[in-house]
Amino acid sequence: MDKPATDIAHRLASHAEAVCRRYLSQGRREGRYWLVGDARNTPGRSLYVRLAASPDGRGAAGKWTDAATGEHGDLLDIIALSGGHDQLRDALDEARRFLSMPLPEPSADVPRPRLGKVPTGTPEAARRLFAASKPITGTIVEAYLRKRGLADLRGHDMLRFHPHCYYRPSEDDAAGTRAAWPAMIAAVTDGDGTMTGVHRTWLDPATFEKAPIATPRRAMGNLLGHGVRFGVAGEVMAAGEGIETMGSLRSIMPAMPMIAGLSSAHLAGILFPATLRRLYVARDDDPAGNAALGALTGRAMAAGIEVVPLSPLFGDFNEDLQLLGDARLCAAVREQLMSDDGNRYLVPPG
Known part of the structure; x- marks a missing residue:
């Protein structure tokens, strides 16, 4: 970053x-x-x-970090991204207006440098x-999921295990944080089954819990509209935020198609299959979950899709x-399903 940009980033x-409340x-x-x-x-x-x-x-x-994607940056990046500015000069001019600073004199012969994109990893x-990961059977991923109550892991081929997945420590991590941990790797796919990204959950081999790092969950690739x-x-589908959340519902409804959007923002933006007629939304019990449900309901109703919320008793x-x-x-869950769907999909524990 050049000196004017660095100075303005420090002022911001x-x-x-105030910057967050505005942008x-x-x-x-x-x-x-x-939080946003x-x-x-x-x-x-x-x-x-x-x-x-x-x-x-x-x-x-x-300084900011997006825990869902691993993106990070400063407030000048926020002004650029939220305003759709792809040229550094435009973002700087907007920041100067916010800070009530005078704008520089225009210079016709100096090309405008473009802002570099915040790296997210390619598909x-x-x-x-x-491809470098392996099946989860007998690994820490299986142990982690079983500890979360997910005993039946059949049909979880979208989840794999990587023994030494690179982790880029952030400013919130302690000094000396390890740069590689075992990880659960989840395939993010589009409606045709093409992989567009992955979601990583770093794990602690000593506890079978999430690793003790600042952002133990990050995604890479193209997530918007897609999911795990x-x-x-088909005509009926369930959607929610987390892999563990949807895996829990899958344990009692193994035949119902489901998708994990991986964050409230991405859940709100999932793309609807052409065949979909009824969508169950497994919302998290927090303001972000409510916002995602509202946004998804509005989009689905406009597409002629019935939305049925599923609410947890806890978080x-x-x-x-x-x-x-x-x-x-x-x-x-039975009390919240349409009666036909309850009879069709629910498999009571034996």
């Missing part, structure tokens, strides 16, 4: 909350962070902006990572599965 950081208006403040769906101001909680420097000095004000790189799919979509359906067990989860 000293007004971090990330769909988000909200929680403690020392501003993504850098383009989508509702949700995947992206977090640090509003003040961390007490230990590791994290600077104005090709995602496919290579998935369970089964082939999400994986939490329900772990706290209630299969039988009580099955009973709670």
Whole structure:
């Protein structure tokens, strides 16, 4: 970044909350962070902006990370991405207007440098990572899922295991954080089954839990409209945010096609199969989950698709599965399904 851009980024950081309220208006403040769906101001909680420097000095004000994609940057990037500015000069001019700074004199003979895109990883790189991974049977991924209550892992071929998946530490990670961990690799596909990306969940081999790192979940590739799919979509389908959430519903409805959008923002933007007539939305019990349900309902109704919300008793359906067990989860979900779908898809625990 050149000196004028660096200076302006520092000025923006000293007004971090005001910048977020202006350019990330769909988000909200929680403690020392501003939470929103993504850098383009989508509702949700995947992206977090640090509003003040961390007490230990590791994290600077104005720095942000999108936990769903691994994107990161500063507030000048936010202004560029939320405003659709692909030229650095345009983003700088907008930042100067926000800061009430004078605009520079125009110069016709100086070309405008383009802003570099924030790296997210290409679909090709995602496919290579998935190909380098192996089935989950007998691995830490299987142990992690079983610890989350997912006992029947048949039909989970979209999930694989990588023993040493690279992790790029962020400013929120402790000094000396390992750069590689075992990971669950989930294939993100479009409606035709073409892989467009992957989702990585780094795991701790000592505990069979998520790894003790700042962002143990990140995606790469092209996620918008796509997701991690369970089964082939037909007239009825269920959609939700997390892999574990949808795996929990899959444990009691193994024949119902499902998709995990991987974040509230991406759930709201999933593409509908041409055959879809009824969509069950497994919402997370939080404001981002409510926002995703509202956005998805509006899009589906406009497409002539019936939407039926599925609400967990606790935070999400994986939490329900772990706290209630299969039988009580099955009973709670049955009450929310259309009667024909309950008879067709629900398989009560034996």
